[in-house]
Amino acid sequence: MSITANSGEEWLARLYCEPKAFWHCTRQLDGSGPYTFADINLPVNWLKAVANYTEQEPSAAARQLHRSVEAARAEFRAKQEKIYGERTLYVISRSREAIYLKEDAAWNTFNAQKQAFLRDYLKAIATGIVRRKRTGRKCKQCNAARVTGRARYCDSCAKQRQRDSLRTSMNRKRQNRLLSDISSPLEVVSVKGLTGALIPKNSVLATTIPEKVF
Numbered sequence: 001m002s003i004t005a006n007s008g009e010e011w012l013a014r015l016y017c018e019p020k021a022f023w024h025c026t027r028q029l030d031g032s033g034p035y036t037f038a039d040i041n042l043p044v045n046w047l048k049a050v051a052n053y054t055e056q057e058p059s060a061a062a063r064q065l066h067r068s069v070e071a072a073r074a075e076f077r078a079k080q081e082k083i084y085g086e087r088t089l090y091v092i093s094r095s096r097e098a099i100y101l102k103e104d105a106a107w108n109t110f111n112a113q114k115q116a117f118l119r120d121y122l123k124a125i126a127t128g129i130v131r132r133k134r135t136g137r138k139c140k141q142c143n144a145a146r147v148t149g150r151a152r153y154c155d156s157c158a159k160q161r162q163r164d165s166l167r168t169s170m171n172r173k174r175q176n177r178l179l180s181d182i183s184s185p186l187e188v189v190s191v192k193g194l195t196g197a198l199i200p201k202n203s204v205l206a207t208t209i210p211e212k213v214f
């Protein structure tokens with residue numbers, strides 16, 4: 001079994017780790033050889049598709065890549081299940097935006113993981129060394145990319161988090177604006193009503209009783 005990959009394998013590995021649904025990375029193979037529907041559409045068959053395409057046993061690096069990516073995909077599916085699982089269709093339709101935000105975040109994390117695993121793969125085929133496990137500190141979000149120095153998140157997760165928090169704070173501001181629009185006219189009315197009730201301007205009391213009396 002070889003560690004070094006041929007260029008066909010590397011091409012498929014790069015497609016495999018693109019931020020797209022699985023079938024995108026194998027559809028180029030469709031109709032070009034001995035590929036079944038399951039080969040093209042099921043991630044579990046990726047190594048088989050690679051072997052068919054390259055007419056070689058997949059490299060150790062490719063097998064490692066497949067293991068890592070499919071573990072991350074399982075994690076993403078579990079998160080997706082959790083996001084939708086406990087909600088009725090009615091609730092989903094009412095809180096669509098919040099649900100999509102969560103799903104996007106899970107999807108972006110998965111894509112960041114794929115990129116980290118691809119970097120491992122490319123390094124492995126370049127150096128001929130497959131690392132069993134990533135050493136050092138890992139990104140707190142994707143738990144896949146290594147981080148150096150004081151960083152808590154890898155570059156792609158840090159960018160995603162920045163976008164998410166910007167969006168959240170913009171939503172909060174918009175909500176606050178809406179609330180103040182609703183409450184301010186009421187306040188104005190009630191304040192006017194109160195002062196009016198205390199001292200009617202044109203009443204006898206207001207004009208005839210001297211200040212000293214109070």
Ligand SMILES: [Zn+2]
Nearest residue numbers: 139142154157
């Ligand atoms: Zn990360």
